[in-house]
Amino acid sequence: MSGKKEKKVRIVDHRHCRICGKAIPPNQEFCSENCRSISERMEARQKRMRNLLIVMYVAVFLIIFIMLALRAGMS
Numbered sequence: 001m002s003g004k005k006e007k008k009v010r011i012v013d014h015r016h017c018r019i020c021g022k023a024i025p026p027n028q029e030f031c032s033e034n035c036r037s038i039s040e041r042m043e044a045r046q047k048r049m050r051n052l053l054i055v056m057y058v059a060v061f062l063i064i065f066i067m068l069a070l071r072a073g074m075s
Helices: 033-074
Strands: none
Touching: none
């Protein structure tokens, strides 16, 4: 080693925008209203997809249950 002292770099407290990744103050989640609205749309879409998936699972379960019940009734 060459006897030079390394400078310690202090990184200012910050977070990153959940959408675009820009550095923002620690008390904020988004850098702009545009990123906030994008996040809200994404969350709404995910909620719709989750609900649709639940409905599809229930429908498939009911179809299988009805088919099994009809098959048992035929015997």
